[in-house]
Amino acid sequence: MSARAWRWLGGGLLAAGTALALVWSALLVWANGEAAYYGFPHVARQHLALHCPYFVAQDETTTISATITNTNPHPTTFGIQSWLSLPLGLDTLTEHRRLAPGEAWHWSREIGPENRDLRYFVFASVYVFGGYPIPQRQSTCGAFVVPVQGISGNTIWWGGTALALILAVIGFGFWWWGQRNVHIPTNTRLAAKFFFVLTPLSLAVAMWGPWMLGVAVLVVGSMAALIFISGWVAYGH
Structure with a gap:
């Protein structure tokens, strides 16, 4: 050639x-740009390491997740408030857990077709509070909905x-x-x-x-x- x-x-x-x-x-x-302006409450400035899918299929149910570790030298109660997109509002869930020193909370929440909004997206925002002096943290993410079924x-x-x-x-x-x-x-x-x-x-x-x-x-x-x-x-x- x-x-x-x-x-x-x-x-x-x-x-x-x-x-x-x-x-x-x-x-x-x-x-992610759409998620930033979707209308979630913005409570904390500190970034949370939030794991979100990048793409989701039309019929897929998957999860978002985060890990919270108690770095205090004493037992501490942490709270997680999460918001998921819905066509007519927000799906809000608040959870609490008391962690021993050094213990980690591997938190996750399901997202599915019911959370699809603006036709092409699923949005989520997660806020972690409690555990003073550990700072409050929050992150928001968006996933693009791929118009296929049967494959993740x-x-x-x-x-x-x-x-x-x-x-x-x-x-x-x-x-x-x-x-x-x-x-x-x-x-x-x-x-x-x-x-x-x-x-x-x-x-x-x-x-x-x-x-x-x-x-x-x-x-x-x-x-x-x-x-x-x-x-x-x-x-x-």
């Missing part, structure tokens, strides 16, 4: 992998994530092999490298970073995409 063919094949695979990563990231950032959203998310990374790695390798000893505009080279980094970066930020940072990564990534695609098409590289 000619060097030009390697470049076109590699560029196409790299673009496909990055596009899939950006779509996945955009859906998750959209869900977790499978769809991680399957798409793996596919995006594989396409990006193989595509970049093919493109890099085909561009050796060929003059290619510097902007195109930089954009290809940037895309290679952007694929895992956008997914990581969407999963673990603030949703506003995710928006910034998506905007910058889209601008770089225009540079890469225009250079690739114009110069045939």
